[in-house]
Amino acid sequence: MHPLAQLLEAAFFSAAQPLSLDELARLAPDATRDEIRTACEELREHYARDGHGVELAEVADGFQILTRRAFADAIAEAHIVRRPRKLSMPALETLAVIAYRQPVSRAEIEDIRGVGVESVLRSLQERGLVEVVGRAEGLGRPLLYGTTAALLELLGVRTLEELPRLDELSVALRPPAEAGGLGEM
C-alpha cells in the first residue's frame, strides 16, 4: 500500500467517528485533496480485493472503516459488540418530520404527527440525533429543532440529500402545492 493510504488507515483505526476530507488533509499537509481521495480509494479497493473483515464506508460527510455486514451476527452473538437499540416508530416519525422540515418548532411537529412529542423529542435530544438550532421569530419565539450528524451516521448516509426525495415517495397524490407537504429538501 502507498504510504499515504497507510497513514489514512492508521487514522481511521484511531478514530471512532467518520473523518472528513478536511481532517484527513490536516493529517498530511503536503498531500493534495486529490491525492487523499486517491489514497482513500486505494484503501477501499484493498479491503475489497483482499477479502477483509472491514470496509471503508462514506458516511456523515466523511470516511469511516466499518466491519462488514456479514460478520455482524457472529460478533453480536459473541457479545463483543452490543447492537444499538432500535428507535420506536414515534421516534422515527418525529425524526422524519424534523429531517425534512428543519428548522422546525415542536408545535409544527405535533401538528403534522397529530400527537404530543415532548418526551420523544427529549429522548431524541438525549441520543444526540436532534438539537436545538435556534428560535423562531414571532410569538413566544419557540425553540427550533434540527437533525445532527449523528442522524447521518445512524442512517449510514453522507448528507441529508441522500434521504429519499419527496417526489420519489410512493404516496400517489402529493398534497396541494400551498400546503407544502414535508417541505422541500
Add this chain to the structure above:
Amino acid sequence: MHPLAQLLEAAFFSAAQPLSLDELARLAPDATRDEIRTACEELREHYARDGHGVELAEVADGFQILTRRAFADAIAEAHIVRRPRKLSMPALETLAVIAYRQPVSRAEIEDIRGVGVESVLRSLQERGLVEVVGRAEGLGRPLLYGTTAALLELLGVRTLEELPRLDELSVALRPPAEAGGLGEM
C-alpha cells in the same frame, strides 16, 4: 484472507478491549484453538507484508489491532482523535448558573450547586468561557463572574436573551405553579 481471519479482523476492530483466545473461540464455535491461532497469525502477517498502517499486537490478555507507531505522531498532531472535547457535567452546570445569574459570586454558585466550584471555575476561565466582571459590595467584596462572548459564539446565539427562558425548559420536577421555581434552593 481466510474467512476466519476476516471474522477475527472484524471482531478485533469492533471490540472495546483486547480479545482473548477464549473470546475468539466464542466467536467461531466450530473452529479449534489451533485454527484460531493460525488465523491470528495470518492476519498479523497480512498486515506486516502488505504494508498496512496497523498491526496485530499480542498483549497480556489477548490480541488487539494497534496503529503502527510510525503514524502515531502525525495522528496526534492532526488532533484526529482529539475532537473538540465536550464539557463535563459539573462544568456545564456551573456555566448554566453563571449564564442565567450573572454577575454572580463563587459563593452563590456553590450555594446553588451544593459543591465547591473553585477548580471548575478556573478551568472555565482558562477556556475563556467565563470571566471576572467585577466585585460585589459587602463583606470581602467577592469577585463576580459572567460569561464571555466566546460562550455565545460556541452556543451559536447572538445575545444572552436568545437562551431559552427558564419556563420553556422541560423540567421533570416542576414545583407547583405558585411556587415559582426551585431557584436558589
Add this chain to the structure above:
Amino acid sequence: MTVWPTSTSTDAPFVVRLDAFSGPLDLLLHLIREQEIDIADIPIATVADQFLDAIDVLGLNEAADYLEMAAQLLRIKIQMLLPQPFDDDEWEDPRAELVRRLLEYEQVCEVAGWFAQQSSEHADRFPRGWLPELPEQPPPPVTVTLDELLTAVEQLLAVMPEAVLHRVVPRPLDVEAATRRISALLEERERIGFWDVVGESPTIADVLSMLIAILELARLGRLRVTQRKPFGKVGIKRAPARATA
C-alpha cells in the same frame, strides 16, 4: 410504518396491540387502508364511527390526541350532512383539510419506514470500538452546545431529591419537624427567606426536608413561595387567607 395489526376475524376488526399506533392519524390511515378506501373520497360517517369504536376498544378514549381527532371527524360528518349549494365550484369539501393531513402523514410514515430500514441495515456495520492512547499533546479545544447547556440547566432546576437521597443522606428526612419549624417562623414573621428556615450550615437532608415541607405547605395553600427572577432568592410568605392558627 406500523406493522399493521392483523384482524383475527371479520367480526372483530379491532383486535390490535395497544401500542400498535403512533397516533390518531396512524389509526385513521389504518382504517382507511384496511378497507381500501379512496383517501380522496372518505366515507366520513362510516370511518368516524369505526374510529370511535377503535379508540374505545384500544382503551385510547381518554387520550387527548385521539379525542381531538374523534371530535374533528364528527364535525366533518355533520358538515357533510348540510345541504350543498348548487354551484359546485363554491362548495368546499369539509374533508379537504383532513385529506391533506393524511397525505402529509403518509409521507412521514414512508420516510420513517425508510429510516427504520436504513438504520437497521447500517447497524450491522460496527465502528471502531477501541481507541489507542496517544502521546501527550496540548488539550483539545472545547465545545459546548445550547443543548448541553439546557440539559445542565434542567438538571439543576430539577434538583432530583430521589437521586440525592440514595447517595448522600445519612439520616432520614424529617419533613414533620421542618413543617413545624416553618409554621413557627411564619407565626412570628409574615415573610421569611429560604435560607432563614434552613438555618446555619444545613445538611442536605435538612434542605430537602425543608424543601418538601415548603412545597407541601404551598400546595395546601398555607404559604406562598415567590421568586422574582430565575435563580433569584426564594421568598416564603404567610398565605393571606390563612385562618389564624
